[in-house]
Amino acid sequence: MKPKLRFKEFTDDWEEKKLGEIAENFIGGGTPNTKVPEYWNGDIAWIQSSDIDKNSGKVNVEKHISDKALKNSAAKLIPSSSIAVVTRVGVGKVALLNHEYSTSQDFLSFVNVYGNPQYWFYEISKLMYKQSFYLQGTSIKGITKSEILNISTFCPSLPEQEKIGKFFSLLDQRIEKQERKVALLEEEKKGYMQQIFNQELRFKDEEGNNYPDWEEKKFLDSFSLIIDYRGKTPKKLGLDWGNGNIKALSALNVKKGYIDWNADVHMGSEDLYSAWMKKGDLKQDDILFTTEAPLGNTALIPDNKKYILSQRVIALRTNENCNPKFIFQCMNDFTFENQIQKRSTGTTAKGINQKGLSKIKIQLPSLPEQEKIANFLSLLDQRIEKEQEKLHLLKQEKKGLLQQMFV
Known part of the structure; x- marks a missing residue:
């Protein structure tokens, strides 16, 4: 062999x-x-x-x-x-x-x-x-x-064992080095977010002038629409998933800052979509928010394709006074996350309803400063995603080599 x-x-x-x-x-x-x-x-x-x-x-x-x-x-x-x-x-x-x-x-x-x-x-x-x-x-x-x-x-023989062992050990060292690089970038972003949302780090306009002071606002006042289809299932609509090509997004797919397309994703039909999404379609940059199990994960809708909004997640659409990417970053700051936890209810599975969300307040800068903050943090996210992709490729390389270099 x-x-x-x-x-x-x-x-x-x-x-x-x-x-x-x-x-x-x-x-x-x-x-x-x-x-x-x-x-x-x-x-x-x-x-x-x-x-x-x-x-x-x-x-x-x-x-x-x-x-x-x-x-x-x-x-x-x-x-x-x-x-x-x-x-x-x-x-x-x-x-x-x-x-x-x-x-x-x-x-x-x-x-x-x-x-x-x-x-x-x-x-x-x-x-x-x-x-x-x-x-x-x-x-x-x-x-x-x-x-x-x-x-x-x-x-194999001992010499071949030694060579294989050393080869994969070196590959693991490359993976560990890349993991450290990702972790350092994530820590760097956390540091910037803390300074920004504590207003220790402020941006200036194109002429070098300070933007207006931030104002305290009710969190839900940032949105023109809340899309909530929790509790709906194909069975309740008298249908099944239908083996279509429309992805259904549930709390399983919404991680901290991104959508995990590898998690269990149901695929719905056009008939199911029409019966399910009667209150409105999802649009690019709508903010997904998990209301329980897990509580408080967020992600942005990446495009204007059709999606079915499924279990334990709602979508938030910002109004004309708010930049969706700024609000998204705000919702990933530990200050906001702490408020979510304080307003949550339940014992085994913590959750939050709209009444709880209505009591949360945030500090809101002017729209131009929101846009600058969103652009700055989005660039950091892009750097992190680039390094995460390198890490993913290294792990995939290792997985493939393990399959080929062992019997």
């Missing part, structure tokens, strides 16, 4: 093995008694499933335990260069640790791996992703040690 893509100096077939054959030992974990403080004041990393990022395998250790905790619990001290695999809550997560650690009972660690640990980290990650996919939609809560160790795979 050979992969589709490999380094040209390697030609031998890969050898079939079970995961139970690739390491000297396989160690589980445990949770020390949380009611004993001296168990949790040590310097031994204690890893739980929530500490591991599913996509990258990065570990953010939240808790540490003591030697006494190890002696009085099922937790074990696991050596550096071991591979930690989540077996229960969070199946599919895998991490390669470059330091000693311990884990909860939801893990199985591969200790003293035969071969290159980096290579086996990527291979096991690929295999466990498949296992998590198989378990989706079933009542099975995890995967047993014997099931993991019985998984078959193919592996």
Whole structure:
């Protein structure tokens, strides 16, 4: 068995093995008694499933335990260069640790791996992703040690393992560098927004003069139209989706500042659109706002195509005194977000209605200054989107190479 893509100096077939054959030992974990403080004041990393990022395998250790905790619990001290695999809550997560650690009972660690640990980290990650996919939609809560160790795979010689492991490690470093670049740009924008909406940073007109002072206004006075079709479903209209080509936008699609077209998008027919959107069509730069689950996400309608406005989201159309892109940016400022949270109701799922929105006030500059602010922040958004696209392409490149360079 050979992969589709490999380094040209390697030609031998890969050898079939079970995961139970690739390491000297396989160690589980445990949770020390949380009611004993001296168990949790040590310097031994204690890893739980929530500490591991599913996509990258990065570990953010939240808790540490003591030697006494190890002696009085099922937790074990696991050596550096071991591979930690989540077996229960969070199946599919895998991490390669470059330091000693311990884990909860939801893990199985591969200790003293035969071969290159980096290579086996990527291979096991690929295999466990498949296992998590198989378990989706079933009542099975995890995967047993014997099931993991019985998984078959193919592996190359040690020199090829080392080259593959180093190659993907370098690719991950490129991805991490790009992630940091995106994060820095996002922090830069947050800083500018804080200064702008606190009015510490002001813009001037074309002649260098100050714009008028900002005025406090009711938030809902910024809009000429509120489009709200919450509660409507095809069934209530006596129809079905109809397999058309008109996208239905729900709260699932509206993220913080953008529309996620990869989320579950229903496609509606012309008949459904006509029956559903009787109060008005969506237009370019209408502001989408999620009223619950999740609360407070916003996005701009990108064009004048037809869209069906679906569950848990409303659309806001600004009046002639307000720039839609300025109001959109205002709604993404933490001051506005705090007001939304304060006015929300509910316990398990927080939400807000128009009565709650009517009590919110915002500071509004003159229209010319709104436009300057909107243009400035939109340029920052474009820079962020450009770098996010580079990050997305790197991740797609890695995904494709993983499929081709492993059997």
